[in-house]
Amino acid sequence: MRSRQYGPDALAGPRRGQPRQLPEVPLELGLVVEDVSAEFCGAVVGWEKDAITLEDRHGRRRLFPYGPAPFLLDGQPVRLVRPPAGQPAAPKRTASGSVAAASSRAKVARQSRIYVEGRHDAELVERIWGDDLRDVGVVVEFLGGIDDLPAIVGEFGPGPGRRLGVLVDHLVTGSKESLIAAEVTDPHVLVVGHPYVDVWAAVKPARLGIDRWPDVPRGVPWKEGVLAALGWPTDTAAGWQRILRSVRGFADLEPAFLGRVEELIDFVTDPPA
Secondary structure: OOOOOOOOOOOOOOOOOOOOOOOEEEOOOOOEEEEOOOOEEEEEEEEOOOEEEEEOOOOOEEEEEOOOOOEEEOOEEEEEEOOOOOOOOOOOEOOOOOEOOOOOOOOOOOOOEEEEOOHHHHHHHHHHHHHHHHHHOOEEEEOOOOOOHHHHHHHHOOEOOEOEEEEEOOOOOOOHHHHHHHOOOOOOEEEEEOOOOOHHHHEOHHHHOOOOOOOOOOOOOHHHHHHHHHOOOOOHHHHHHHHHHOOOOHHHEOHHHHHHHHHHHHHHHOOOO
């Protein structure tokens, strides 16, 4: 009588001490697998030399290295491998996770713009969305503060086909920033913001090897207080460059920041009705 559990030959499997040989499955876009160790299930949305990118049903993405650790495919352990030579490679992704556009000639900038408060905000947006913004012809400018935002909006002259998106730091209920933003009511202007006192905190602290951003006493400049608490040199420019270098892609930023920038890009690139 043949056992269904063990197959035709119970002794045909690997001997004790020998690694189990897992079926190899070539990567393909849309393949849904589960990483057991990380308890993450998602579809393959890309792969590179050293890593596979999965995206779950909530749009969250994670990178997983190639290696002996198995994935589950239809409940069965398999080892994912790069596709054979000649098979179309996964599309190149930008730092924001978008599919990179094919190389083309430089584009004329749109009349629409995105304004951010300071240089650090602009550099972080460029780090993640620079390729995407160049592809759609959107320019990002920094203001050096939003105290005169209503006048800045009036000077820009928004209208159909000339939209303005503004990203504000520390846009929380009752803040000075929220009161200023409320003065802007033009339908061709979208003002959004993140809850962080400074854009530095939009970077996940784990990227810098810390559990959380330090609490800075009221009355102490936030950046200087952070540098002191972390034991870094008291040079805000050098501190920011250290933070910026730690950012590799969208997964290194907080969702509250990512979502607002994506919202602005959609707004300024949406064709007028």
